Amino acid sequence: MELLNIKDLATIASDDQNKKILDGLNLTINEGEIHVIMGPNGGGKSTLANTIFNSYRYIKTNGSIIFNGEDITNKSTDEIARLGLFMSFQHPVELPGVSETNFLKAIKDKKNNEHQDVFALQKEIKSKMEALNIDYDYLKREFNVGFSGGEKKKNEILQMMLLNPKLVILDETDSGLDVDAIKTVVKGINLYKNDNNAVLIITHSTKILEGLNVNQVHVLVNGKIVKTGDANLAYQIEREGYQSLLNEN
């Protein structure tokens, strides 16, 4: 079943409205699939992720986004999230004074639309932390404050596992991570992944793709998807770069 359908999407930057970023982008993702988006810097990869979430940084000038049968093109970020979309941020924020526990409880309660039993939640969080090799001590710490880059990314995956969304967008979750941390992230994705949900991975490297069952790889250049292929396309890009690929066209 079709989970995400993006048609003719075009955006400009809120703070520089002459700047076109996405320019006629089309993408369809079905349940059970893993898609990968690669592409040179500045091509619009992160913009795509944030446009789907209706970030204040971008303005849509054309196109539509249908998620799970609902038109989310003009919905607010929180409505979109509550429909079952999740993004692992490239640069997660820090929240001084907000403990990891309180943060996780707040988002989980919102998702369930009720206050969950604290002990049951604690148990659930701990089992997921264990899978991701996150120390329980982090529960008492302030959210992301003083966390290393790798710890912040694992914290994103932890939230993903806890919220169990329908579609996950991983925006360069692997960048800056060491090999072991990438393996942990992949483990998290595999624990989460099933036939009814889907993953969209934005990346520069194939490291994160090893151990994942990738269905499609898209190349995003100048705001458009210029090429789509299977997992081998990613390895070809890693070997040969984007330039030779673009010359082929």
Added chain:
Amino acid sequence: MKTRVEENTTLQNIYDIKTKHEFVDKEYGLTKETIEKISASKNEPSWVLEFRLKALELFHELKDPDWGPDISYLDINKIATYVKPNSKENKSWDDVPDEIKNVFDKLGIPESEKEQMAGVGAQFDSEIIYHNLEDKLKERGVIYCNFDKAITLYPELIAKYFAKIVPVTDHKYIALHYALFSGGSFIYIPKGIKLELPLQSYFRLNEPGAGQFEHTLIIVDDDASLEFIEGCSAPGYNDLNLHAGCVELYVGKNAHLRFSTIENWSKNLLNLNTKKCIVAENGKIEWIMGSFGSKVSMLYPLSVLNGEYAKASYTLLSFAGNGQNLDTGLKVIHNAPNTTLYCDSKSISKDGGICTFRSNVYVAKKAVNANIAISCESLMLDSISRSDTIPVSNINNNQILFSHEASVGKISPDMIYYLMSRGLSEKEAAALIVEGFAEPIAKSFPVEYAVEMNRLINLELEGTIG
């Protein structure tokens, strides 16, 4: 305070409950006759009436402060200077008239008394309607009673301390206070007695256009310790209300007093309160203060560190919304060597609210090795709100450590966006960030207050963000 936040119910402001109450006496204005009438109804010794009348003269002589928020619109003739509720002072909540008891029930006062307090006092408009202290503490010589009663019951202590810590000449509104003072609490903790549970006094101003002038005097004798909690609130009306209370504190040698206040006056009230503490050798005063309400607050608790190694610490939080001007801070006088001041202040302003933090530190020549650390952080939720920090210091020796840090922040749109991407609404996102900002202060509050404070933050943000 209200100790339990009812889940899954819409947030309703419990402080705004309006109660129809038939008072037995309501006096307007400020004349010799009103004061004589108030004094007569209290059966006070004659020196008290003389003192009140002297204070009245002073009030008329003294001028409004020439700094700080404008309060020139205050017309004392329109303030009900004395409102006597239709209730005597009771020792059991069962004897308090229902309509008054209901208010305190909703505020959670009797409930918290059962579980967490060693004693409770409750004032409704101008008079105390409930006061109680655990018997075992009475047996150990602890005194906790209505201040009016203390005047006749404990004349020696009153003669030694009353109006000595805060003199009548201090400023115009303390003169007003001494002319009209009514209700409040008197506490004496004998030498060496350490209370395990706090005492709590709650001041409720119910009547539209009324003033409240309660007097609190606390003496913590040598080697004793006390945690005192003071709560204040009023429902919102259009008439201007006035609160000009006075708190006099004395902390003896090696004694410790933790004085916590959660103030949620209605936004039609002027809060011109005066608080002062004298601290003897190695004693410690901790001021913990949450200011949410009032139209204008001017409140700068003063600590006089008279003994060597005396300490003062301030943990302050203010939250100013539309039409509010919260002018708070501290004054500290270091009169002895090795005295310490520590202050952590945070303020939040939104919808054009103004938070001002004033610190005024005096270090005497003999107060060598004084150690002073002041930090104040403010958070502004929009570009029309204001936050000011005004530090003043007068240092008379060069052997001290002094640090003053100030910072101003805004909620970043990226934080809001991130939290919304997790499903929280914009308001919930802002509330979580504000709670986080307030958290280091909130954790100093008694636990039920901390819960209440988060609820207040949520209430304050209701419908205003976004």
